[in-house]
Amino acid sequence: MAVAAAAGAPRNTALRHRRNARTLTAGQLASYRKSIAAAQKIDDDRGYQAWAGIHGLPLPTSCTHNSPLFLPWHRAYLFFFEKALQDRVPGVTLPWWNWTMRHAEGLPPVYTAAKSLDGTPNPLRSSPIPSRGREPGGPSKTTRTPGAEGAPPLPTLSEVNRVLALSDFMDFQSQLEDIHNAIHVWVGGTMGSVATSAYDPIFWAHHTMIDRIWRLWQLRHPGNQPPASLLDRALAPFAMTVRQTLSTNALGYDYAGTTAAASGPG
């Protein structure tokens, strides 16, 4: 999916697009970094650390793994986190890390560069972990050990395509969660633990990629969805049910490789 607007800014700006982290325009990247940096400075429930803490530490651990709610819960998590970022920078969206490409490069450079384009520290490189969110003796900032010896390789496009071909939701979700797990293991450090992973800014790009693959699966298998018994399950602590996560468009977003726009005659 790619979106380009040749005749001015889209009139219907309600639907926003999440884009490939490696192909953001300079302005899109600056806006995203600005939103993360602003959220990292807020020490209450609107701030980055509070949102990261929902996943693991401080207790309670609210994320769902090895669970039939894995994909819906994380879609809700991304949705509400993105809303918190949009409170800082209106219109900003979460980028996705396409870990099926550029394996030699490893993590996207926009997440590893020491500085942002304006010379300030890159907020995507690491993030503070408050004492309440640390494992005993754990670091006060996020760490990574990408591709450490013994780590599983990053997944290939053909591996993802094999998973996308599975038509049953539970089968698809189970195999996609395993790919998801491999990325957490590959990045290592803060990302390698359920308790702390969401403090690392790369967490959000990783999970946005997972959410994108679910969206691609929905397009390939229209009508296939989670079992009916799950649809009205709540996704605590979010005010959302599984059913409410099924349409990204109803949630106001979709996925694009890139987007570009220009002003019209007015």
Next chain:
Amino acid sequence: MVERFVSDPIDLPEREAGAELARADLIFYGVDHSGPSFEARVFINAPSADASSTRDDPNFAGSFCIFGHGGCFGDLGHCDVPTEPLDPFDVRPPHQLIPAAKTVIVTEPFKRLVAPDDTTMTVTVVAVVPGTASNAVLRFDTIRLLTYQ
């Protein structure tokens, strides 16, 4: 917790003659995920496979990854998984550490490594924690082979 596990020979049911194997799964039940994250490499009919055995090994059948909780951060009893039957009126989310079931699709390796007239097979599971940490992180209850024709 162990670093590797070699199953007893698993009795293979007789396969229907002429029927094409559409899919084979190895399902691991009761997998512990309370500790570190790791990859579990799965080998068929390779009882000597160990942490030095790679994906290039001819008996490599696939792997699963565990995204671990990294330990217990609560007070005494916090990470004890309830064993009593669930109260039907208890709508709280399930305990975080209920052991996982992991499915490894092994269709092609199974076709390659298990002959139609074989009566048994073994499964070796090798845990690998990246870096220098101990690999003794593997615990699960049961392996089940499912085939679809």
